Amino acid sequence: MGLPHVLHVIITAKFGEYLVLKYILIKEKGSEFL
Known part of the structure; x- marks a missing residue:
């Protein structure tokens, strides 16, 4: 679990x-337009 994984999660x-x-x-x- 490195930095790339953390960035991907974010x-x-x-x-x-x-x-x-x-x-x-x-x-x-x-709903407004209808």
């Missing part, structure tokens, strides 16, 4: 966070 977590936020925004905006 990037994956940030990317997952981004996808969740994007999904929530699309869901809210979508």
